Amino acid sequence: MNSLAAITPPEPGEPIIKVRGLSVRFGELEVLRDVSFDVMRGEILVIVGGSGCGKTTLLRHIIGLHQPNAGRVEFSGVDVHNASSRQTRALRRSFGMLFQSGALLGSMNLAENICLPLEDHTSLSDREMLQVAQMKLSLVGLAGFQNHLPAEISGGMKKRAGLARAMALDPLALFFDEPSAGLDPITSAELDALILDLNKALGTTMIIVSHELASIFAIAHRVIMLDKSKKGLIAQGDPRWLRDNSPDPLVRNFFGRNPGGVEGARTK
């Protein structure tokens, strides 16, 4: 279903996203300064850091929702912020997004919610769209729930349905903003397992904002850590390695979850 004429993904393991010198200000507030990193195709990259350090801001700039003050983001070689309208449409098809709210429309059942991006981006018939919706629902463990309204299912199921919708167009990359927000630890662990399963089965690149340590250790192939005072990256790598070996106490404390870690370590 990925007729991405304008987007040619790299081989697995090669960079699919290149962030270079990204700087973002909101008026007087400088949030990100000269941020650069890559995301490899097929990788689960988790963006971590203390509250207000710019994680969501970074995510929103990667997917092109906001124009940066400086720097660039490339997705499969396409400049996200200077794309032609044809490329922009192809990029939108290539990105699946699951934001904190889940953002399912309450008046529509789960199948109708999943069909929305299909209506916008494909010429599938109603019957074909319904088949895709059912397939995506079964992929996230919600087979048979297509006629349920969002209000009729649990919080964890809503997240799964949001994930099914984010995957409707078989995206090359999935972006999650705090997927476990509002979930109890068991449901959160189930969602982590689903994310891992989908990554393994489909090879979809995943970029996830999270501050749930258990979740970070469970799913991250690699993390990048942002810091509010540095206005950018202070560490990247395997979270266990960073916890045990980072030369920066702030980083060790974050992953070791020392009391007062993130804010406290700066003042030591």
Ligand SMILES: Nc1ncnc2c1ncn2[C@@H]1O[C@H](COP(=O)(O)OP(=O)(O)OP(=O)(O)O)[C@@H](O)[C@H]1O
């Ligand atoms: N559209 C905006 N206009 C003005 N300021 C903004 C805007 N978006 C974010 N900010 C500010 O930028 C800073 C970074 O916000 P952001 O939401 O990216 O942080 P975060 O790391 O995701 O935080 P949290 O973990 O608390 O969700 C904050 O000070 C926030 O108030």
